[in-house]
Amino acid sequence: MAYVTHDDAQSVPLAEVGEMELYHAKSWVTKYVFSQDAKVIAIQYSVTAIAIGMLGLVLSWLIRLQLGFPEVFDFITPADYYQFITMHGMIMVIYLLTALFLGGFGNYLIPLMVGARDMVFPYVNMLSYWIYLVAVLVLVASWFVPGGPTGAGWTLYPPQAILSGTPGAEGGILLMLISLALFIIGFTMGGLNYVVTVLQARTRGMTLMRMPLTIWGIFVATCLALLAFPALFVGAVMMTFDSLLGSSFFMPAIVEFGELLDYEGGSPVFFQHMFWFFGHPEVYIVALPAFGMVSDLLSVHARKNIFGYRMMVWAIVVIGGLSFIVWAHHMYVSGMNPYFGFFFATTTLIIAVPTAIKVYNWTLTLWQGNIHLTIPMLFALAFIVTFVNGGITGLFLGNVTADVPLSDTMFVVAHFHMVMGVAPLLVVFGAIYHWYPLMTGRMLDETMGQFHFWVTFLGAYAVFLPIHYLGLLGVPRRYFELTDISFIPDSVQTLSAFVTVVALIVGFAQLVFIYNLIVSRTKGEPAGRNPWRATTLEWQTAEVPPGHGNFGETLPVVYRWAYAFSVPGARDDFIPQNLPPDQVPTDGSVS
Amino acid sequence: MFFFRQIVQKPWVTVEESISDLHGGAEFSLPAAKVGLWVFCAVITSLFLLFIASYSMRMSLADWRPLPEPGLLWLNTAILILSSVALQWARVNARRERIDQVKIGLFWGGGFAIAFLAGQLLVWQQLVALGFFSAANPANAFFYLFTGVHGLHLFGGLVALGRTTAKVRRDGFDMARVRLSVELCTAYWHFLLAVWLVLFGLLLLT
Incomplete structure (x- = not known):
C-alpha cells in the first residue's frame, strides 16, 4: 500500500478549498417555485411525494374495506378494486418511496452531508422535479379519462394490461406508461446530479470512507436506479408500441371476446423479464437509502460509532451488485428452465449474507451504547425488527419449492409489505423526526410522535402478521371477494375484518403525523x-x-x-x- | 482498482486520518460536467443494451421476418460519421483557441446531424411506402424503435450543440467554457455514433 507516512502528510499545506459557482435566485418565483436550490427542490419533492402517498393510503383503506367487509360497500365494484390495488402499488413503490428517498432526502442531504454548496447541475435538478410533478399529474389524470386508471396490477403484465376487459385498457394504461416514462426521464436528471455530486463535489478531506452511510446508501441506490430504470423504460415504450401501433413485442396471438386479434408471436414473459430486471433492483433502490439512514440514526442516538463501518459500506455495494442477478425469483411460476430457478434461488439466498451482516452490525452498534429512546431511535429500532421479520419470509419465497405453493397468496403480500413497505417507511418516519429540526429549525411534537410511533409500529404487526397466516391458509391475493371456497375456513373473514379495522386506525395515526408536520412548522419547540x-x-x-x-x-x-x-x-x-x-x-x- | 483502494481505508485509524485530510474532495480530476456526461452515457448504454437484449430474445421466435435495410442507411451512416469528424475538428481547434475553425466545425457538425435525422425520416417514409408497418412484424417495429430512440438522443444533443454555438457567437465569451462545451458535445457525438454503428451492424447482421 502506497500510503504517505504521517510526517510527510503534515508538511503538505492545506490547499484552498475549490469553490463552485453558485446560482442566485433573482425573484420570489425563482427562489421558491422554479428554484435551483437543492434544499427547496428536496422539499418540493417530499411534499409532492407525501401528497400522492396520501392518495395511496386512501386507496389502501378502500382495498381493506372491500376485503374486510365484502358486499357492504356497494360503491366499490370489481373494476374499482383492481384499479385501487394497481394504483396503490405503483404510487407507493415509485411515486412515494423512490421519489421521497432519492428526490427528497437525496436532494436535501447529499450537498449538506458531503460539504457542497449545492448539486453540481442545479438547473437539471430543477427540471427533474418538474418532470416528476408532471408524471404525478399524468398518473392522477388517468382517473379522469374514459375507463379510469389501469387495473392491470402494479406489474402491468401483458397481454391482459392492454386488452379490453381489464379496467383502464382504454386510456388508463397509456397514461400509466407515459407517466412512468416521464418519471424515469425526470429521475435520470436528478440521479445524474446525485451521483456526480457525491463523486465530484465533496469538500476537502471528505474521502469516500469518511462519508456518512446515508450518503453511501443514497449513492449506490441512485447507481442502481440509473441502470435499472431503463429496463422499465424499455418495457413501457415497447408496451406502448403494442398498445398504440399494434406491434407484437409482448402480445401473442390471442382471442378477445371471441374475436382473434391482429397480434401474433410475441412473448408476455419477455415483459416480465424486463419488468423484474427493473423491479428487483427497485426493492434495493428503496432499501439501501433506508439502510444508510438507519445506520446514522442508530449511531447518533446510541452515541456510539457504527459497528463495522467498512463492512457496512461493502455490504451496501455487494447488495447493489447482487440485486441485478436475482430478478427471476419473481417469475418461478411463469415457467422457466429448472436450472434457471436453481440459479436465481441461489443468488437470492446469497443476498441474505450481506444483509445479515448489516443487521448484526446495527445490533452490535447498540451494544454498550448510550441509547437514547428518542422518536427517531424508536423508529430505527422498529426498522431492525421489521426488516428481519420481513426478510426472513423472503427466504421462504426465494426457494422455488416453497414459493410455488405460496405464489399469488396473501403470504407474498404480507412479505413485501413488511420488507419494502413498512420497514422503509419506518426509516422515512425516523429520518423525518431526525432531520425536521434541521429543515425547519423546530422540533416535532414528542407526544404526537410517541402516539404515531406506537400505533404505526404495533398496528403494522397487527395488520401484516395475520395476513401471513391468511396466505399460509391459501387465501389468494388480488381477489375481489372470497366466496365459498372449500379450503378456506369462515374464520378467515373475521380475521380480515380485524385487519381492516387496525389498518384504518394505523391510517389515522398517519394523519396525526401530517398534522404534527404542519403545526410544528410554526409552533414546535425551537x-x-x-x-x-x-x-x-x-x-x-x-x-x-x-x-x-x-x-x-x-x-x-x-x-x-x-x-x-x-x-x-x-x-x-x-x-x-x-x-x-x-x-x-x-x-x-x-x- | 482505484475505487478498491479507497474503500479499504480505515477511517477510524489515526495514521490514515491525517492522510485523508489531504484528500481534495473530488474523485476524478475532471470537470463535473464531464463526469456527468460519462454517467449519462452509461445510462444510455444500459438502455440500448436492454433494447438489444429484447431484440435478440424476440428474434428467436417463429414469426420473425427481417426487413431489408434501405441503401439510404449507408449514406446516413456516412453523414453521421462526417458530423462526428466535423465536431472533432471543432474540438481540436478549440484546444488551439482558433475560434473561426471552431465555428466551422460546429456548423458542419450540426448541419450533418440534421441531415442524418432527415435521412432517417426518409428511410422511415420509404419503408412505410413499401408496406413495412410496425404492426406487420416485430422486426419492423424494432427498426422504428431503434432509429427513433437513437434519433431522439441525437436531437437532444442538437439542443446542447445549439447552446454551444450561441455561446461561441456571443461577444466576450470565455474560451475555457467554450472548450468544455465543445468537448462535451464531441464526446456525446462520438458516443452516439458508436451506438448507431452497433445498432446498424445488428440490423445488417440479422
Whole structure:
C-alpha cells in the first residue's frame, strides 16, 4: 500500500478549498417555485411525494374495506378494486418511496452531508422535479379519462394490461406508461446530479470512507436506479408500441371476446423479464437509502460509532451488485428452465449474507451504547425488527419449492409489505423526526410522535402478521371477494375484518403525523443548532435551517469520519467532522 | 482498482486520518460536467443494451421476418460519421483557441446531424411506402424503435450543440467554457455514433 507516512502528510499545506459557482435566485418565483436550490427542490419533492402517498393510503383503506367487509360497500365494484390495488402499488413503490428517498432526502442531504454548496447541475435538478410533478399529474389524470386508471396490477403484465376487459385498457394504461416514462426521464436528471455530486463535489478531506452511510446508501441506490430504470423504460415504450401501433413485442396471438386479434408471436414473459430486471433492483433502490439512514440514526442516538463501518459500506455495494442477478425469483411460476430457478434461488439466498451482516452490525452498534429512546431511535429500532421479520419470509419465497405453493397468496403480500413497505417507511418516519429540526429549525411534537410511533409500529404487526397466516391458509391475493371456497375456513373473514379495522386506525395515526408536520412548522419547540449532537456536516452549518449555499463564507474541511462518538479523552461525546484536531476539547484524562 | 483502494481505508485509524485530510474532495480530476456526461452515457448504454437484449430474445421466435435495410442507411451512416469528424475538428481547434475553425466545425457538425435525422425520416417514409408497418412484424417495429430512440438522443444533443454555438457567437465569451462545451458535445457525438454503428451492424447482421 502506497500510503504517505504521517510526517510527510503534515508538511503538505492545506490547499484552498475549490469553490463552485453558485446560482442566485433573482425573484420570489425563482427562489421558491422554479428554484435551483437543492434544499427547496428536496422539499418540493417530499411534499409532492407525501401528497400522492396520501392518495395511496386512501386507496389502501378502500382495498381493506372491500376485503374486510365484502358486499357492504356497494360503491366499490370489481373494476374499482383492481384499479385501487394497481394504483396503490405503483404510487407507493415509485411515486412515494423512490421519489421521497432519492428526490427528497437525496436532494436535501447529499450537498449538506458531503460539504457542497449545492448539486453540481442545479438547473437539471430543477427540471427533474418538474418532470416528476408532471408524471404525478399524468398518473392522477388517468382517473379522469374514459375507463379510469389501469387495473392491470402494479406489474402491468401483458397481454391482459392492454386488452379490453381489464379496467383502464382504454386510456388508463397509456397514461400509466407515459407517466412512468416521464418519471424515469425526470429521475435520470436528478440521479445524474446525485451521483456526480457525491463523486465530484465533496469538500476537502471528505474521502469516500469518511462519508456518512446515508450518503453511501443514497449513492449506490441512485447507481442502481440509473441502470435499472431503463429496463422499465424499455418495457413501457415497447408496451406502448403494442398498445398504440399494434406491434407484437409482448402480445401473442390471442382471442378477445371471441374475436382473434391482429397480434401474433410475441412473448408476455419477455415483459416480465424486463419488468423484474427493473423491479428487483427497485426493492434495493428503496432499501439501501433506508439502510444508510438507519445506520446514522442508530449511531447518533446510541452515541456510539457504527459497528463495522467498512463492512457496512461493502455490504451496501455487494447488495447493489447482487440485486441485478436475482430478478427471476419473481417469475418461478411463469415457467422457466429448472436450472434457471436453481440459479436465481441461489443468488437470492446469497443476498441474505450481506444483509445479515448489516443487521448484526446495527445490533452490535447498540451494544454498550448510550441509547437514547428518542422518536427517531424508536423508529430505527422498529426498522431492525421489521426488516428481519420481513426478510426472513423472503427466504421462504426465494426457494422455488416453497414459493410455488405460496405464489399469488396473501403470504407474498404480507412479505413485501413488511420488507419494502413498512420497514422503509419506518426509516422515512425516523429520518423525518431526525432531520425536521434541521429543515425547519423546530422540533416535532414528542407526544404526537410517541402516539404515531406506537400505533404505526404495533398496528403494522397487527395488520401484516395475520395476513401471513391468511396466505399460509391459501387465501389468494388480488381477489375481489372470497366466496365459498372449500379450503378456506369462515374464520378467515373475521380475521380480515380485524385487519381492516387496525389498518384504518394505523391510517389515522398517519394523519396525526401530517398534522404534527404542519403545526410544528410554526409552533414546535425551537431546535437550536445540532439538537441531536450529531457529528455530520449538515448540522454544522452557519445558520439553521441552512441558508442558500449551505455553509457561510467558507466550505468546511473534514478531519475525521462521521462516527466520532464517545471518543475516549474528548470532553463531549461527539466530535464534529469539521472540528480541527487541535481544537477538540479534552476531558483532561488523556494527555 | 482505484475505487478498491479507497474503500479499504480505515477511517477510524489515526495514521490514515491525517492522510485523508489531504484528500481534495473530488474523485476524478475532471470537470463535473464531464463526469456527468460519462454517467449519462452509461445510462444510455444500459438502455440500448436492454433494447438489444429484447431484440435478440424476440428474434428467436417463429414469426420473425427481417426487413431489408434501405441503401439510404449507408449514406446516413456516412453523414453521421462526417458530423462526428466535423465536431472533432471543432474540438481540436478549440484546444488551439482558433475560434473561426471552431465555428466551422460546429456548423458542419450540426448541419450533418440534421441531415442524418432527415435521412432517417426518409428511410422511415420509404419503408412505410413499401408496406413495412410496425404492426406487420416485430422486426419492423424494432427498426422504428431503434432509429427513433437513437434519433431522439441525437436531437437532444442538437439542443446542447445549439447552446454551444450561441455561446461561441456571443461577444466576450470565455474560451475555457467554450472548450468544455465543445468537448462535451464531441464526446456525446462520438458516443452516439458508436451506438448507431452497433445498432446498424445488428440490423445488417440479422
